[in-house]
Amino acid sequence: MTTSLPAAVLWDMDGTLVDTxxxxxxxxxxxxxxxxxxxxxxxxxxxxxxxxxxxxxxxxxxxxxxxxxxxxxxxxxxxxxxxxxxGVPFQPGARELLAELKEAGVPTALVTMSIRPMAEKVASLIPFDAFDLVVSGEEVENAKPHPEPYLKAARLLGVDILDCVAIEDSEPGIASAVASGAATIGVPHAVPVAPRPDFTSRDTLAGATLAELSGILEAHRAARTTTTSR
Missing domain, CATH: 1.10.150 (DNA polymerase; domain 1)
Structure with a gap:
């Protein structure tokens, strides 16, 4: 069976992309x-x-x-x-995964509660054009854990949030991504987050691949179909 690519991959910044x-x-x-x-x-x-x-x-x-x-x-x-x-302390595996997404043509967004100048500064220090858009903290009415930031990113990219993968590190961020409907990967960093069935836990992004993200999205879709059909 062929696993389809995510329509987009949506990234948190602080603690997920960079250890700030x-x-x-x-x-x-x-x-x-x-x-x-x-x-x-x-x-x-x-x-x-x-x-x-x-x-x-x-x-x-x-x-x-x-x-x-x-x-x-x-x-x-x-x-x-x-x-x-x-300097910018990038999290292990983050730039490598972003580079693979870029090469495969998968759209990406930086979805952060930091303000745009901070987000653009971090993005500018990646040695390629890593993100198609930025959704920053001052551009939403409701901060994480509300789903608005992720829903806005999907809307601006012109994709269905249910076809997206979100990557987060904190409890509020994971809650925001899960509530939006995105397949969510939690990579806890500064503060532990207990594993739950509504997101996929990873210790680090080191070794993470697009194929893995596609598999997580496929499992997410299957779980939603099973829940909806009950």
Whole structure:
């Protein structure tokens, strides 16, 4: 039996494509401490996968006397500065899989709750044109775990979300992708995510192939057909 290719592969960014969570945590610590507060790594982990404006409200509650927009701008600028000074820590296997998708002509989208300048900065440091479009945090009404970001990406690509594969690392992101109807691969990184039958778990993207993604999509379709026919 021939397994069809995904209509598109939709990628989360922070923690999935790149290991930028330490950069965000560092920026958060500097910002909170500048207002006399304390921010720990454990605090930072509670923000993994959240939308930036949701995170900004939490930082306001911890004493940061700035508007949500100012917090988002300040954190993003700090992370971009660190990307420029220290480089982009790509996750194992991510660029290799993106290159295979590109060669096969499979459309891709970067679906991130970071803002567009951050997403475009990361994408620009990949040595080929890896993404057909970007859906960023300021461009949706509802952040992950709501399915809107993934549904919007599929709509803009002109494909059916049910024919797409999404790759995520966090609980909010996985929830968003699963709720959208995409076949979802969870690659937990900064925060553990317990395996569940509604997504495929992977320890890393190292060794991941387009053939594997196509098989996951085929199994996803079969599971949906079985559920619908009951």
């Amino acid at each position: 969570e330490p950069y965000w945590m560092s920026a958060e610590k500097v910002l909170v401490s500048s207002y006399g507060g304390t921010w720990t790594d454990a605090d930072g982990l509670t923000l993994v996968g959240k939308g930036l404006w949701d995170s900004a409200q939490i930082l306001q509650d911890r004493g940061v006397d700035l508007s949500a927009d100012e917090i988002v701008s300040t954190l993003t600028s700090k992370v971009i500065e660190q990307l420029e000074s220290d």
